[in-house]
Amino acid sequence: MTREVIEKLHLKKAHKYIDATVGTAGHTLSIVEAGAEVLGIEADPEMLAIAKKRVGKSKNCKLVNGNFIDIDIIAKENGFTQVSGILFDLGVSNLHLKDLSRGFSFENPEAELDMRLNKEAQGVKASDLLNLLRRDQLIELFTQTLDLSAARWLSSRVISEREEKKIETVGDLLEICKGLKTGKKKLHEATLPLLALRIAVNSELDNFKKALPKAYDLLEEGGKLIVLTFHSKEEEIINEFFGKKGETLTPSDEEIGRNQRARSAKMRVIEKRVNK
Numbered sequence: 001m002t003r004e005v006i007e008k009l010h011l012k013k014a015h016k017y018i019d020a021t022v023g024t025a026g027h028t029l030s031i032v033e034a035g036a037e038v039l040g041i042e043a044d045p046e047m048l049a050i051a052k053k054r055v056g057k058s059k060n061c062k063l064v065n066g067n068f069i070d071i072d073i074i075a076k077e078n079g080f081t082q083v084s085g086i087l088f089d090l091g092v093s094n095l096h097l098k099d100l101s102r103g104f105s106f107e108n109p110e111a112e113l114d115m116r117l118n119k120e121a122q123g124v125k126a127s128d129l130l131n132l133l134r135r136d137q138l139i140e141l142f143t144q145t146l147d148l149s150a151a152r153w154l155s156s157r158v159i160s161e162r163e164e165k166k167i168e169t170v171g172d173l174l175e176i177c178k179g180l181k182t183g184k185k186k187l188h189e190a191t192l193p194l195l196a197l198r199i200a201v202n203s204e205l206d207n208f209k210k211a212l213p214k215a216y217d218l219l220e221e222g223g224k225l226i227v228l229t230f231h232s233k234e235e236e237i238i239n240e241f242f243g244k245k246g247e248t249l250t251p252s253d254e255e256i257g258r259n260q261r262a263r264s265a266k267m268r269v270i271e272k273r274v275n276k
């Protein structure tokens with residue numbers, strides 16, 4: 001939804017914007033090209049290197065490796081307080097899913113079940129969680145994307161498998177998921193368990209929950225906060241903080257046809273209003 005994001009940001013030349021999830025810099029580039037200044041934050045150093053190459057040398061764009069949970073500190077260090085817009089395009093990029101060595105996708109059973117966005121900063125891999133968590137912790141992890149009975153079933157399967165052999169690869173998880181009833185016939189049976197693991201490994205919900213009020217504080221009056229969400233837990237966090245405020249948009253059928261990731265995307269646009 002790049003076009004819609006850019007439209008809703010109402011970009012103004014020489015004004016400041018923060019892209020809290022740079023990825024491969026698709027949105028960042030569009031903002032820079034409109035003559036605005038961007039501070040881009042990206043947790044994954046590999047992704048940031050790709051973004052830097054794409055953007056090239058530009059005095060209007062600063063890209064930093066960091067986690068958006070620290071958006072307040074990073075913004076201050078770079079002189080980006082009182083900004084006109086902030087974008088969160090949550091989750092991982094298509095490039096992450098296509099990178100068959102990192103364990104994000106069920107398409108490469110040989111891959112290590114890792115899923116960390118930053119291997120230097122994060123010590124715990126997805127496989128560690130499966131090998132070490134207690135039953136109740138596993139159930140809690142899987143209920144982020146599965147109903148309770150499916151989460152219980154899967155947790156029991158994890159525990160009986162790991163008693164036989166350490167869980168290490170995506171293929172190990174695929175075996176464990178065989179026969180899982182997710183209630184979502186169109187999805188591969190491992191998609192929701194993989195999503196739950198990714199959310200846990202990267203503390204995705206907690207990071208977003210803590211970043212959201214910090215981001216709102218950085219906006220000037222009339223500034224826009226735009227969040228692209230991909231599952232209901234992310235929407236719940238926005239609703240907790242903003243209630244029904246703002247506008248919600250969904251991708252067109254044409255966009256869904258072009259980009260599978262857009263299938264479950266929603267865009268929330270919130271404008272900062274200060275009560276006088």
Ligand SMILES: C[S@@+](CC[C@H](N)C(=O)[O-])C[C@H]1O[C@@H](n2cnc3c(N)ncnc32)[C@H](O)[C@@H]1O
Pocket residue numbers: 020021022023024025026027028041042043044047066067068069089090091092093094117207
């Ligand atoms: C959906 S992609 C963004 C794609 C981007 N809008 C583009 O146009 O290429 C989300 C990106 O956010 C990064 N990310 C996820 N959680 C993050 C966090 N807490 N802090 C900073 N970056 C994060 C991911 O590594 C990923 O590259």
